[in-house]
Amino acid sequence: MKNIFSCVVYLKKQAFSLLEIMMALVVVSIMLAILAPAFTVKNPSSSSGSINVIDTTPVGVIAAWYGTNYPKGWLPADGRPISAPEYAALRDALGGRDILPDLNRNKDPENSMSWIIKARRN
Numbered sequence: 001m002k003n004i005f006s007c008v009v010y011l012k013k014q015a016f017s018l019l020e021i022m023m024a025l026v027v028v029s030i031m032l033a034i035l036a037p038a039f040t041v042k043n044p045s046s047s048s049g050s051i052n053v054i055d056t057t058p059v060g061v062i063a064a065w066y067g068t069n070y071p072k073g074w075l076p077a078d079g080r081p082i083s084a085p086e087y088a089a090l091r092d093a094l095g096g097r098d099i100l101p102d103l104n105r106n107k108d109p110e111n112s113m114s115w116i117i118k119a120r121r122n
Contacts, residue, residue, distance in 0.1 A: 055071065055072075055073060055118075055121075055122050057118050058093075058118065059089040059090050059092075059093050059118050059119065059120060059121065060089075060090060060093025060094065060117065060118060061117070061118045062077060062101075062103065062115055062116070062117050062118075063115070063116055063117075063118075064113055064114075064115060064116075065113070065114055065115070065116040066112050066113050066114075067112055068112075068114075070116055071116075072122050073118060073119055073120050073121060073122045074116045074117065074118055074119060075100065075116065075117055075119040076100075076104060076114055076115070076116055076117075077100050077101050077102065077103040077104060077114075077115040077116060077117045078100065078102055078103075078104045078105075078114075079099060079100055079101070079102030079105070080099070080100050081098055081099050081100075082098060082099070082100060082119070086120070087119050087120055089120060089121070090117070090118075090119045090120060100117060101117070103115035
């Protein structure tokens, strides 16, 4: 019986309680809230003091997007030709192709979701 009790005590020392896990999550959340301004930049051209989030997404990443107001530096993946000087990094990411993939070809007109591709760094 003594061996079983010591085994249970040993296991309890190794595991975290739910309260300890919740406290760790609270601390991480507070740290992220404090560090969030370090990942944002104020837009100097805006008089309203709006904040732009720094986009570190690599060029060539494809993502689903709802709506038609695409983020800065993104294009709809609709098969359009791209100019080499402005989108050189995208052209390299596409393996030298000068045309975007056409992923929105069979798009449902009632669905506002479309595919967009990261075209250039901001």
